[in-house]
Amino acid sequence: MKVKRIGMATVLSMAALWLAPAAANAEGARIGDLMITQPWIRATPNGAPTAAAYLTIINRGATPDRLLGGSAAGAKALTPHSMSMSAGVMRMRVLSQGLDIPAGRTLTLGPGGDHLMLEGLTRAFRPGQSVPVRLRFARAGEVTVTFLVSASGPSSGGDMGRMKMP
Ligand SMILES: [Cu+2]
Structure with a gap:
């Protein structure tokens, strides 16, 4: 039993080392069968009403x-949006x-495609800041x-993580 526990601890620390390079820039998370990586929010200018998260x-x-x-901290609402091209204009909808x-x-959600929309911003998002975001999944x-x-x-x-534009 004791040997087994040491083995598990070694595996966990190796996993932590392996994840370290990604964690240096953006933290991920895991819930059930879902792995979340590369979470980021596009920086906003002062007074911007919305921000996109990927x-x-x-x-x-x-x-x-x-x-x-x-x-999300600093926003009144967070909803998934789709992005599509219609008559040469990019349109998004809830x-x-x-x-x-x-x-x-x-x-993969990235610029130019589906995204999470933060609306009713109560603050500007500055490059380098970290923002706690609560995500809700139907199953997980x-x-x-x-x-x-x-x-x-x-x-x-x-x-x-960027989406290529057609
Ligand atoms: Cu949107």
Whole structure:
């Protein structure tokens, strides 16, 4: 029994080391079968009413889930939005049924695509700040994730997790 516990501790510390490079820029989280990585919020100018938040969700389970919404420090509402091109204009709308996270798939939200919309901002988001965001999933439940505020993206390269425009 004692040997087994030491073994587990070693595995955990190795996992922590392996995760360290990503955690340096943006913290992730795990809830049930879902792994959340690269959470970030686009920095806003003073007085901006809204901000967009992005993240990657990996569903390692055999059951689909949905990201329904949540809440964020400094915003009155947080809802999933879709982004689509209509007559040459980018339009977004509230996804009242939430965002699908198919079983065994990775969902990446990035600039130019689906996103989480923070509305009714009570503060500006400055690059380098950390913002606690509560996310609500239909199946996995709720989890608090620390989102990093950035002008262009969660990694120093700025392009990781970005969605390519058509
Ligand atoms: Cu939006």
